[in-house]
Amino acid sequence: xxxxxxxxxxxxxxxxxxxxxxxxxxxxxxxxxxxxxxxxxxxxxxxxxxxxxxxxxxxxxxxxxxxxxxxxxxxxxxxxxxxxxxxxxxxxxxxxxxxxxxxxxxxxxxxxxxxxxxxxxxxxxxxxxxxxxxxxxxxxxxxxxxxxxxxxxxxxxxxxxxxxxxxxxxxxxxxxxxxxxxxxxxxxxxxxxxxxxxxxxxxxxxxxxxxxxxxxxxxxxxxxxxxxxxxxxxxxxxxxxxxxxxxxxxxxxxxxxxxxxxxxxxxxxxxxxxxxxxxxxxxxxxxxxxxxxxxxxxxxxxxxxxxxxxxxxxxxxxxxxxxxxxxxxxxxxxxxxxxxxxxxxxxxxxxxxxxxxxxxxxxxxxxxxxxxxxxxxxxxxxxxxxxxxxxxxxxxxxxxxxxxxxxxxxxxxxxxxxxxxxxxxxxxxxxxxxxxxxxxxxxxxxxxxxxxxxxxxxxxxxxxxxxxxxxxxxxxxxxxxxxxxxxxxxxxxxxxxxxxxxxxxxxxxxxxxxxxxxxxxxxxxxxxxxxxxxxxxxxxxxxxxxxxxxxxxxxxxxxxxxxxxxxxxxxxxxxxxxxxxxxxxxxxxxxxxxxxxxxxxxxxxxxxxxxxxxxxxxxxxxxxxxxxxxxxxxxxxxxxxxxxxxxx
Numbered sequence: 001x002x003x004x005x006x007x008x009x010x011x012x013x014x015x016x017x018x019x020x021x022x023x024x025x026x027x028x029x030x031x032x033x034x035x036x037x038x039x040x041x042x043x044x045x046x047x048x049x050x051x052x053x054x055x056x057x058x059x060x061x062x063x064x065x066x067x068x069x070x071x072x073x074x075x076x077x078x079x080x081x082x083x084x085x086x087x088x089x090x091x092x093x094x095x096x097x098x099x100x101x102x103x104x105x106x107x108x109x110x111x112x113x114x115x116x117x118x119x120x121x122x123x124x125x126x127x128x129x130x131x132x133x134x135x136x137x138x139x140x141x142x143x144x145x146x147x148x149x150x151x152x153x154x155x156x157x158x159x160x161x162x163x164x165x166x167x168x169x170x171x172x173x174x175x176x177x178x179x180x181x182x183x184x185x186x187x188x189x190x191x192x193x194x195x196x197x198x199x200x201x202x203x204x205x206x207x208x209x210x211x212x213x214x215x216x217x218x219x220x221x222x223x224x225x226x227x228x229x230x231x232x233x234x235x236x237x238x239x240x241x242x243x244x245x246x247x248x249x250x251x252x253x254x255x256x257x258x259x260x261x262x263x264x265x266x267x268x269x270x271x272x273x274x275x276x277x278x279x280x281x282x283x284x285x286x287x288x289x290x291x292x293x294x295x296x297x298x299x300x301x302x303x304x305x306x307x308x309x310x311x312x313x314x315x316x317x318x319x320x321x322x323x324x325x326x327x328x329x330x331x332x333x334x335x336x337x338x339x340x341x342x343x344x345x346x347x348x349x350x351x352x353x354x355x356x357x358x359x360x361x362x363x364x365x366x367x368x369x370x371x372x373x374x375x376x377x378x379x380x381x382x383x384x385x386x387x388x389x390x391x392x393x394x395x396x397x398x399x400x401x402x403x404x405x406x407x408x409x410x411x412x413x414x415x416x417x418x419x420x421x422x423x424x425x426x427x428x429x430x431x432x433x434x435x436x437x438x439x440x441x442x443x444x445x446x447x448x449x450x451x452x453x454x455x456x457x458x459x460x461x462x463x464x465x466x467x468x469x470x471x472x473x474x475x476x477x478x479x480x481x482x483x484x485x486x487x488x489x490x491x492x493x494x495x496x497x498x499x500x501x502x503x504x505x506x507x508x509x510x511x512x513x514x515x516x517x518x519x520x521x522x523x524x525x526x527x528x529x530x531x532x533x534x535x536x537x538x539x540x541x542x543x544x545x546x547x548x549x550x551x552x553x554x555x556x557x558x559x560x561x562x563x564x565x566x567x568x569x570x571x572x573x574x575x576x577x578x579x580x581x582x583x584x585x586x587x588x589x590x591x592x593x594x595x596x597x598x599x600x601x602x603x604x605x606x607x608x609x610x611x612x613x614x615x616x617x618x619x620x621x622x623x624x625x626x627x628x629x630x631x632x633x634x635x636x637x638x639x640x641x642x643x644x645x646x647x648x
Contacts, residue, residue: 031382133423184385318600
């Protein structure tokens with residue numbers, strides 16, 4: 001079977017046949033095997049049949065990328081984008097959105113979903129994500145039973161269990177299409193300082209020998225062990241160059257290190273021919289003409305330009321979209337031989353390389369370090385091997401054998417065995433929307449539909465206990481909402497209706513702006529409060545210029561004296577947020593605001609876009625015309641500060 005000038009593989013053909021029969025499908029296949037073509041087929045079918053289709057992505061960067069790709073392919077009039085902070089062409093047949101936006105539409109039974117032919121859920125394995133997995137689960141639970149799904153994921157060991165759950169609660173069968181073959185075989189190896197490219201077993205053997213001195217007496221044992229150096233990324237890259245294993249994506253779990261590594265490597269080595277340098281220089285010049293002088297003068301941009309001329313670059317979420325676009329374009333053309341990237345590059349951006357390297361196999365979680373899980377390891381490793389170009393893809397992990405837990409590393413690097421696992425949890429927003437739109441019997445049925453209960457019921461009696469726990473949690477939230485005045489015997493109060501339209505930080509937002517909070521807001525203090533709510537502190541972030549004021553102090557005191565708001569840690573952010581909000585309020589440029597902090601430019605964009613998202617929710621939720629006018633003005637101020645900056 002042919003589609004878009006491709007001869008479909010057997011698993012792709014099975015998937016499109018199921019789509020033609022209006023069935024839901026779960027496609028479980030390795031990274032790089034061609035799952036996207038199945039989504040393309042469904043979109044093409046919807047457009048030809050004049051139907052609506054939704055494509056959900058786990059991160060905004062992927063939503064934005066898909067919007068660009070599909071716009072180029074099908075035309076801007078056919079494609080829309082909804083990510084909360086950005087809304088484009090909502091009447092389009094093809095709507096690209098984050099899973100959070102889809103969940104928010106599904107839970108309120110948004111009429112926009114009435115004529116949806118399919119909902120494509122890319123990277124469905126995110127349902128196991130501890131922080132956000134519940135969003136995927138609620139998206140499925142609250143979707144209409146007539147909605148058909150296309151679930152796309154890397155290998156899912158418990159695909160039958162997941163498909164059975166969806167089939168049971170949506171009352172239609174989900175076809176399972178498994179494909180375990182990689183079009184380009186993947187070879188997984190490791191790099192040790194002394195052994196070079198090797199296997200884990202050989203590193204394990206060497207680690208045993210490290211306990212004994214190579215010469216002398218046993219008292220030298222400890223001194224010898226201390227001399228074991230961690231692998232050097234420069235040695236690895238040079239080794240790959242000599243073995244003709246470039247281009248390479250070198251994954252580093254630190255934004256700062258991606259830049260440091262790239263700069264140091266480019267300072268020492270060149271990886272381009274003279275012909276490649278000329279081509280790269282021509283593209284870079286053409287692309288940077290489109291970028292403002294202020295953006296071009298940023299330290300990160302200047303550092304990147306120094307690296308590009310040597311065929312080296314870096315890519316992470318802290319860079320501006322325009323700058324990342326240049327890197328992606330050069331990489332796609334084969335003009336970058338070594339790209340240092342964070343893991344966001346592995347989610348959604350379909351740019352494989354001959355080799356993938358891991359600087360380490362542990363990542364920072366915000367509170368400490370942990371090893372990768374098998375899903376993360378194979379998602380990133382899956383970027384190794386270019387179809388039609390490489391006989392095999394190579395995944396190399398740098399191992400410091402002195403501190404490495406070899407057995408633990410074996411667990412997640414030998415096979416992708418991590419099953420989908422429910423992260424279901426009930427929020428105040430979910431409870432309010434259920435009370436508003438469902439009767440008691442329907443609510444009880446909804447509470448039984450989660451994946452967690454389904455999984456536990458399969459384990460004999462423990463399932464009934466889990467169900468009781470979920471109901472108890474629901475009832476606790478209901479009691480709290482009743483006590484605080486969000487509900488009464490008739491359903492939702494005005495405060496409850498307001499809060500049902502706020503999708504995160506709902507209690508804080510409603511107590512600030514819809515309850516009897518003893519404070520008179522204006523645009524400046526609205527921005528301060530919203531900024532403090534959305535800001536997530538990153539280690540090492542500094543704010544250089546703060547703007548203390550009477551308004552700020554009054555707001556901070558009012559929050560401190562409030563019985564509910566005083567409990568949140570977010571209120572401590574208000575002082576720091578003045579560094580962003582004051583110049584924003586004065587309609588200063590994005591670059592001016594950036595000078596008040598050492599925050600990376602991409603992080604500042606993220607905060608400002610999250611502020612816009614929250615302000616949009618606030619405007620929709622409020623029935624107070626004077627207040628909504630203030631919110632609209634606040635949105636205007638943020639957008640003005642972002643003028644001239646391409647946000648995706």
